[in-house]
Amino acid sequence: MTVTLRPARSTDAGTTGVILHGFSREHDWMPQLHSRAETIAFCGRMIDLGWVTVAEIHGQVAGFLALNGDEIHSLYLAAQVRGQGIGHKLLEHAKARRSELSLFAFQANRAACRFYESNGFAEVARSDGAENDENLPDIKYVWKREEFGNG
Numbered sequence: 001m002t003v004t005l006r007p008a009r010s011t012d013a014g015t016t017g018v019i020l021h022g023f024s025r026e027h028d029w030m031p032q033l034h035s036r037a038e039t040i041a042f043c044g045r046m047i048d049l050g051w052v053t054v055a056e057i058h059g060q061v062a063g064f065l066a067l068n069g070d071e072i073h074s075l076y077l078a079a080q081v082r083g084q085g086i087g088h089k090l091l092e093h094a095k096a097r098r099s100e101l102s103l104f105a106f107q108a109n110r111a112a113c114r115f116y117e118s119n120g121f122a123e124v125a126r127s128d129g130a131e132n133d134e135n136l137p138d139i140k141y142v143w144k145r146e147e148f149g150n151g
Contacts, residue, residue: 053067063081072091
């Protein structure tokens with residue numbers, strides 16, 4: 001399977017929105033705060049801001065990563081392609097462009113927490129969720145590039 005990464009185009013808002021909305025519908029712990037149309041519009045805004053890189057398989061968007069400065073705002077994959085290394089490839093793409101990255105993952109999303117920890121992210125804080133829209137307890141993770149030198 002060949003995965004191609006590229007900057008998202010405005011025409012990718014629909015597919016990225018469907019992927020993100022689909023994730024929220026899959027999990028009973030995730031509150032349903034936004035309609036599919038609102039989620040597509042949200043992805044369109046992230047794309048317009050230049051945050052989004054998409055992963056394509058056979059010319060079809062299979063997942064995306066939204067990077068706002070050093071913060072990974074979103075990393076989502078279509079359900080049928082999870083566990084195939086695409087998320088890792090998107091993370092490596094972001095790591096190649098930054099010396100430090102941070103993100104928040106919901107505590108209930110154990111698979112995401114395991115994924116980030118296995119990709120070198122360390123837990124630095126936990127919250128009760130009062131600061132996020134979903135009101136769900138979350139974990140802040142940070143990754144820092146290891147610098148090798150004479151230091």
